[in-house]
Each structure stands twice: as C-alpha cells, then as structure tokens.
Amino acid sequence: MSPVTKHRLLLLLPFTIFLVLLAYFAIGLTHDPSKLPSTMIDKPVPVFDLAGIDGGPGLASTDLTGKVQLVNVFASWCAPCRVEHPLLVRLAREEGIVIRGLNYKDKPEAAQAFLNMLGNPYTSVGADKDGRVGINFGVYGVPETYVIDKAGRIRYRHVGPLMPQDMENVILPMLRELAK
C-alpha cells in the first residue's frame, strides 16, 4: 500500500467508526430498556443467597416467597437512586410495603453510609458485590424495581427512578391486585 492510499484510508477511519456507532444507536432504539419487559417476567426469581451489608440481615431467593413485595436495585454511586429514595422510605413507613434491597456492585460501607444518610426503607438488603444476582434478574441499570408475587415470581419491572405517578398509577394498584 502506498503512503498516499494509507493516508486516505486513515481519513476514512472516523467515518467508519461513526457508522458502527450509528448502527448500535439504531438497534438501541429498538431495545428500549424502559419499554421492553425483562425476559424474567412471570418467571420465578433466580436462586441466590446474599450476605447483608454491615452485619444487617441478608437476602436470599427464599425470602421472596409468601408475600407480595418489591425488590429495589440500588447503589450508593447512582444518582437517580437518591432521587427515588425518599419515595421508597415513604412507601415502607406509611404504606407498610415490604421492600427488599439489592445493593448492586457497591462497597458495603458506602451502601451503609447511603442508608444512614437517606433512611433505610428495606426489610433486608443483599450485597450483590459483583453484580451476578442483578444480571440474573436482568438488571439493565440502577435503579430498577421489581414486583414479586406471593409465589416468588417476577410480575413487573420498572426501569429508572420511581416517580410518584409510577407508584400511584402502576405499582400500588398492582400490589393491591396481587395481594388479593
């Protein structure tokens, strides 16, 4: 290859990289994470047994049967988690809803500081340090919230921070329906 051809091919490189990126964006649009249900919907929760953080109670798949409850995936490094957290605290305290925490790819001491700071709405928390359990759940990004029915099956998945409208219009009616 002559140096001139080489130079020309080099100039083509940014365009080529961009085309690849564009293809990903296009596919990404069809993979809308907040619309696509988790492949786990209506399936039993994956089997796991995680230690708690800072000596608190841990979380295992066996805890997720017998009662309608929420599993909230959170991390201390996640900003949207801080936004939705006051709502979770209110739900747990005022509505008496059982919320289990899945602490995703986090340091236990950082997670503990996070809960000390913002309040702890969780009945128990599993420390998913390497994110393995989260991945089995089909977690796309934090925060995510799963509705689990009495039989321990995943019935609904919410991606992103929970907003009051989501709560009023979707989650609470669903919890009431499943509790019947």
Place this chain on the structure above:
Amino acid sequence: MIPEIGHYALVLALLLAIIQGTLPFAGAARRNAAWMEAGRMAAYGQLGLITLAFLALMWAYVVSDFSVLNVVENSHSQKPMLYKVAGVWGNHEGSMLLWIFMLSLFGAAVAAFGRNIPPTLKARVLGVQGLIGVGFLLFILATSNPFIRILPAPPDGNDLNPLLQDPGLAFHPPFLYLGYVGFSVAFSFAVGALIEGRVDPAWGRWVRPWTLVAWSSLTLGIAMGSWWAYYELGWGGWWFWDPVENASLMPWLAGTALLHSAIVVEKRDSLKTWTILLAVLTFSLSLMGTFLVRSGVLTSVHAFAVDPRRGVAILALLGLATGGGLLLFALRAHALKVGGLFAPISREGALVLNNLLLSVSTAVVLIGTLMPLVLDVFGHKISVGAPYFNAIIPFLAVPLVLAMAVGPFLPWKRADLAGIMGRLWVAGIVTVAAVMVALWAHGVKPVMALVGIGLAAWAFAGALWEIADRVKLFRIPLSDSLSRAGGLPRGAWGTSVAHAGMGIAIAGMVGTSFWLTEDVRVMALGDKATVAGYELTLDKVAPAKGPNYTTEMGFFTVRVDGRVIATLTPERRWYPVARMQTTEAAIHTTLVSDLYAVLGEPSPDGKGWVVRLYHHPLVPWIWLGSVVMVLGGLLSLSDRRLRVGVPQRRANPVPPTMQPAE
C-alpha cells in the same frame, strides 16, 4: 391566536432555512454574489421569525394559556413567574425551540460579524448552518410542536417537576445550549473549509471567537448544573457521571481540545487535519448528547419523556450531520496541506499532548456512557457507574494538569525543558507550601488528596507565574512591569486566568471529595450537634406555605466558640400538584468551606427529626474556579487580534502598506 402565530413563524423559518441551506452553496460555486448574499438575509430572517415563535410560547406560559398542551403538561397557574418563564425550556418541545433559537442567533451573528472572512467561505458556513436549521425545524414541526392546542382546555396545569423549580436550573439549559449550539459554528467552518479544500492560519483565527463563546457558555452551563445538583439533591454531591452529565462533558472535553489545537493552526499553520476533525466531532458529540437524552436509549434522572419516533428522527439528524461531516472529511481532508514541523518538546508538542489527553478522556467518557447500550445489543446487561470513571479519569487528569502549567512557558518549534522548569521554581515552592498546609490541616491520609492539592496549586501558581515571568516582575522596576502587563495581549491573560481557574476548581473537587465531614443523627428541639467546629442547635421546626407548595422548615442556630454566626433553615417541601417531595438544603458558606444542613424525616419514635449535617471543605471553589475559567474565555474573546484582519502568509512577503484591505 398567538400560539398559531408562533407555529406559522416556525413554518416560515423552515422555508428561509431551506433557502439558506441551498442558495449560498450554489452562489459560492458560481461566484454569484447575490445568491451568497441571500444566505445572510435568510439568516437574519430566521432569527426574527424564531424569536417571534419563542416569544409566542413564552407568552402562552406567562399568561397560563391552558389551551396549549405544552403549557398544561409543564406549568401551573400558581407557579412563580420565574418558573413559568423557565418552564418554556423545562420540557422537550420547548427546549428544542430554545435550541433552534440559539442556532438562529449564531447564524445571524455569523452573517453580521466576520466581515473579513472570504465571501465564498462565509456563504458556505451560512449554508451549513442553514442545513442544520432545516433538520431541526423539520424535527420540531413534525414530532415536537410546542404549539399544539388541547380542547376543551383543562382548568389548570400539571406543574413542572419540582426538582426543576429552582433558580440555578432555570438558567442552566440556556447556557448549556448556547455551548452545544455554538459548536455548530465551528462545525460549519470545518465543513466549509473541507469544501473549499483550504485551511490556513486565518481559518484558525476566524473559528476561534465562536469556539470561545461556545466553550465559555458550556463551562458556565455545566457548572450551574453541578451547583444545582450540589444544593438540591440534598447531600452535596456535585457530579454523578450520569449519562446526561456525560453527554455535556464530552463536547466540553472535545471543545477544550479544539480551542487548543486551533491555536496551533493559527500560529503555526500545523495540525490542520486534526483540528478540522475535532471541530466536526465536537458538534457531533453535542448532537449525540441531544440524541441520548431524548431517545430513551439510556435511562437517567435527567432524561426527557421517551418517544421512539423522536429517537428515530434525532438519530437521522445525527447520522446526516455527523456522517456527512465525517464523509466529507474522508474525501477531502487529503487536500489540506501539511504545515510547519516542530520538535516534541515545544509549545506545539505541549498542545498535542493536551489534545491527546483530552481526546482519550473524551473516549473514556464515551465508552463508559455507551457501553451498556452496546453490550445490550449482544444481550449482556451491564451498568457503568462512578467507580469506572473515578478509576480512569484521574490518570489522565494528572499529566494534563502537570503539563498545563508548563505548556505556556514553552516557545514554539522547540524548547529547552530543563531551562523552563528552572523558571517554574516559584510554582514549585507554592505547590510544596500548599501540600504542607494540607498535611498540617488534614494529615497524611488520603495521599491522593495531597497529590490533588499539589496539582491544583501547581496549576494555579504556574498560570499566574507565567504572567509574572512575561512582565519580568521583580526583575525590572514595578512600573515597567505594570506597563508590560497592560501591553500583553488579552489572549495571554485569558490563558493564564482560565488555567488558574482550573487550578481553583481542582482544589474544590479534591477538598470536598476527600475531606468531607458528615454527621447523621436524630435531633429533638433544643439538641446540639457539632460538625467541624460548628455547633448547631435545633431551635424550632415549623410549617410554612410557599406559592405552590407546603413546607416544613427547621431552624438551626450555628455557633462558633459560643458566638452566633448564622441561622440555617433547611426545608422539606411537598408539591401537591406534582405529588413530589423535595429537600432544600441550607448552606452557610465561608467561601473556603460550606456548612450544609438537611432536615430529614421525623424519627420513628416521633421525638425528633433525622438531620444530616455536612462540612464540605473548599467546595465553593469548584464553581468559583469555573467562573474564573469563563472569565478567562471572555478575556481571550476580547483579544484585539480576533477582530482585526489576518495578514495572509505569502511566499514572498509584501510590505504591509501594500496588503489588500480585508
């Protein structure tokens, strides 16, 4: 009626944009002055029409016209006036209108200023601006029309997200967009130069003021956003590596690189191909940010409502603009002549290092932001958070800041590094002194904090000493130094001020990241708490009513050595229309540190409240430094050389008296 006028103004603006996107190109190709002139007129016309549309929407917000859907969804009759106005751009449709308004502003500014730009290049630049305008106007009219009516009109609106009802956030988007959109001018100049097949030092000078305006605005916009996060989210974090924040950081990093490489084009006629590529990429990253925020491909606290149709449309715009620019680059960049050579240790060499580090940083942020998306296509689910960025970015920032103080001392072409380092001894002493002070105040751990403070001091002192060195401070009589200082080009002052600002900001980031003190406790009325030498007493918690919210306010008296120095009143607000609760932190600042108090939930036993108290050392410097950086940008913008003509470099220099008037 008025919303319809706004709507029609947008349609007319689209017609003008089509004219601006076609005629000047044809005119430039055929050397037809009238057709090229048409582009200028179309740019002025667009500014007028889009301003009209923007004012029409603002009017609908100000008078709370709830027959307009956009107003219903984002406003409320009881909302304070400031947020009625800011509500115009607090939503997808309105913010796109703001975007296009900024674009028309820059288009008209290019038409009005820059008289010394050759007419064909100017026509082509305006043509590219016109094409961008066509794309975005079509997008607004087809998928995001803010003027849609709703009949019958509901009695009141849904209110704006309470987190956004804040003075800091009201003005964050306009500055951010001024930055994003400002880079479109650099893009248009790059595309124009590629079509002409010519980049010379004059090009570097013409593109500079636009890049400076965009960069300064973006810096201010990002700083305002992070300041908002700091006081509004209730715990004093100021950067989260959230995808949307990253979307603004990437054009900033690339734009910073562009500012520096354009200097090499201007002064040394070198790095031309690279600078053109950077100009294309910087605006492309701005567009990509728009796509990421509005398409719903990434989830984020900032993300706008998801609409797949909009995602496809913005992706198409991104593809056409960036794809077109890069394809043109691939086909035409070889025509650009390679300019002056230089040794690795030289001003040019330092600027190349700057560009290398900033580009790699941009790539790191890009990869971290897009990785979840890319792997999702293969069925892998991952999430990239702060740990990834915090692990990599410091390794790029450390050499960047080290070199930042040295670079301006280096002469062009080749330099004697040992000699330069000898001249930097003052900066070295300041650095050692700053580290000693930090060591005395906070101890040896964490070591990274000492490194960070050393870097900040090095950057700050190096920047100031550069000016001192230039004016021969203390080596000649002071009056001579002062007159030399007055004679220094504003560009040199701009460099030093901006670099010093960076040093100040780094100190702030380091201080709050490593030396934060926090205390979370339950406090009953009359309880005392001590944080970093401040004694806080909770005197009272009382309900109050705001214009569109109810609130619970805590009153803390702050004492130092028994003397009252401040009263802090953090709040917990409840917005009934939006059904959302927000916390309003109370901050007492000494400009060297912040005392930060948040009132939490009542404690389970009902005897007190959960109170969070923080001491953030140096944190105000993050924003102080950012403002100083912006001042540096503006100083540089006021440099005389950006307003006067550029002498063309010729093979046989002719006497200046014979130079053609430009």
